[in-house]
Amino acid sequence: MKVDETRLLADLEHLGKIGLGPEGGITRRALSREDAAARAYVADRMRAAGLEVRHDEVGNLRGRRKGRDGAAWDSAVPVVMTGSHLDSVPSGGKLDGPLGVVGAVCAIESLNAAGVTTKRPLEVIVFVGEEGSRFRRGTIGSAAVSGHVSVADVLELVDPDGAVYKDALATYGDEGAAIPARAAAGSIHAFVELHVEQGGVLEAAALPIGAVTTIAGLVQRAVTFLGDANHAGATPMNLRHDAFLAAAEWALGIERGAREIGGGVVGTVGKLTVEPGGKNIIPGRVDAICDLRAPTPVLLSALDDYVVSSLHGIGEKRGVELEQQLLQRVEPGPMHELAIVAVQRAAAEAGLGHMRMPSGAIHDALHMAEIAPSSMIFVPSIGGKSHCPTEATDPRHLAQGVAVLAHTLAILANDP
Ligand code: GLV
Ligand code: MN
Numbered sequence: 001m002k003v004d005e006t007r008l009l010a011d012l013e014h015l016g017k018i019g020l021g022p023e024g025g026i027t028r029r030a031l032s033r034e035d036a037a038a039r040a041y042v043a044d045r046m047r048a049a050g051l052e053v054r055h056d057e058v059g060n061l062r063g064r065r066k067g068r069d070g071a072a073w074d075s076a077v078p079v080v081m082t083g084s085h086l087d088s089v090p091s092g093g094k095l096d097g098p099l100g101v102v103g104a105v106c107a108i109e110s111l112n113a114a115g116v117t118t119k120r121p122l123e124v125i126v127f128v129g130e131e132g133s134r135f136r137r138g139t140i141g142s143a144a145v146s147g148h149v150s151v152a153d154v155l156e157l158v159d160p161d162g163a164v165y166k167d168a169l170a171t172y173g174d175e176g177a178a179i180p181a182r183a184a185a186g187s188i189h190a191f192v193e194l195h196v197e198q199g200g201v202l203e204a205a206a207l208p209i210g211a212v213t214t215i216a217g218l219v220q221r222a223v224t225f226l227g228d229a230n231h232a233g234a235t236p237m238n239l240r241h242d243a244f245l246a247a248a249e250w251a252l253g254i255e256r257g258a259r260e261i262g263g264g265v266v267g268t269v270g271k272l273t274v275e276p277g278g279k280n281i282i283p284g285r286v287d288a289i290c291d292l293r294a295p296t297p298v299l300l301s302a303l304d305d306y307v308v309s310s311l312h313g314i315g316e317k318r319g320v321e322l323e324q325q326l327l328q329r330v331e332p333g334p335m336h337e338l339a340i341v342a343v344q345r346a347a348a349e350a351g352l353g354h355m356r357m358p359s360g361a362i363h364d365a366l367h368m369a370e371i372a373p374s375s376m377i378f379v380p381s382i383g384g385k386s387h388c389p390t391e392a393t394d395p396r397h398l399a400q401g402v403a404v405l406a407h408t409l410a411i412l413a414n415d416p
């Protein structure tokens with residue numbers, strides 16, 4: 001099966017201009033004008049590829065290709081799904097998400113061009129809000145499809161500016177009735193997601209394809225440190241209640257805890273606002289968010305417990321009050337052999353070197369694995385860089401990823 005590499009790169013380039021900032025990064029928050037523009041482009045590409053396009057109750061965009069029974073949306077045969085997301089982190093890269101979306105459309109076009117029909121229908125899905133950069137949780141669209149969260153709870157999510165999810169959905173301007181978001185039991189035969197690796201493992205191994213076996217879990221907590229804003233010159237060191245120093249001590253503790261626990265756990269404090277934010281004022285308030293990842297539930301709890309209990313001592317020692325709130329906990333999860341083996345077989349048939357590997361990043365495939373055999377196809381990230389403007393992959397590897405996706409879809413949609 002041949003992949004139209006020129007088309008693929010043109011699609012990625014087009015999407016890479018939507019939400020492009022002066023620093024070269026992409027900012028497309030979920031359900032924003034930029035997100036809507038990217039989605040409209042993809043909806044047109046889906047139709048051009050012959051897909052029947054729908055949208056669901058939480059705003060996932062979905063395009064189906066009919067199976068051999070001649071039916072797409074009204075087929076009684078379980079569907080094989082693929083897709084990813086179009087929202088981004090603040091000032092992110094051009095590939096995290098979009099590759100798995102336009103790559104899926106290009107894979108369908110490869111199947112069309114090669115005259116490959118399938119027993120089962122194929123569906124390309126664009127999940128809403130994977131990154132969690134706007135609403136308090138991420139992987140929103142896939143959590144709604146799997147039933148991990150209810151549609152009602154999704155629609156009531158509120159962003160920090162007070163905008164309610166169900167109102168923000170109006171930016172998409174979808175016409176016609178929405179289909180149910182939650183998948184009916186047994187309606188999905190398998191799910192596979194194409195994505196950049198976002199780490200340096202494939203590059204170091206000089207292999208073009210990874211077949212993902214597990215996805216690490218995640219805890220995010222918001223913590224507010226309430227100290228005393230005061231004069232930076234006139235207040236002696238022993239009379240201060242510096243909210244930033246409390247937050248800094250906590251962040252350093254997270255680093256220490258993650259190193260002590262080991263086993264692949266990682267912890268980050270990537271969002272921090274210091275108020276009132278004057279260079280000659282002792283910080284009175286800090287709002288911080290920590291992001292904790294681990295490959296097993298036990299390790300995730302170990303790091304989370306460490307991080308929460310470290311707060312108490314710091315508050316007392318520094319005379320700073322603390323408030324904390326769990327934003328999100330997503331359990332780590334295994335992918336499924338049916339789908340992992342299909343990816344490996346597809347890579348082998350395409351003559352491409354491959355390896356089985358875990359994912360340290362969260363993906364929509366984690367929720368899809370709750371309801372259907374799932375895996376992911378990783379392609380190498382140059383320098384292991386992601387969630388930053390320099391995220392990049394060799395175009396040859398991008399096209400190879402799409403070729404493996406097309407083969408994988410054909411295998412999963414035609415296997416007994
Ligand atoms: C998503 O990219 C995440 O792992 O945060
Ligand atoms: Mn991401």
Ligand code: MN
Nearest residue numbers: 096097130195
């Ligand atoms: Mn992603």
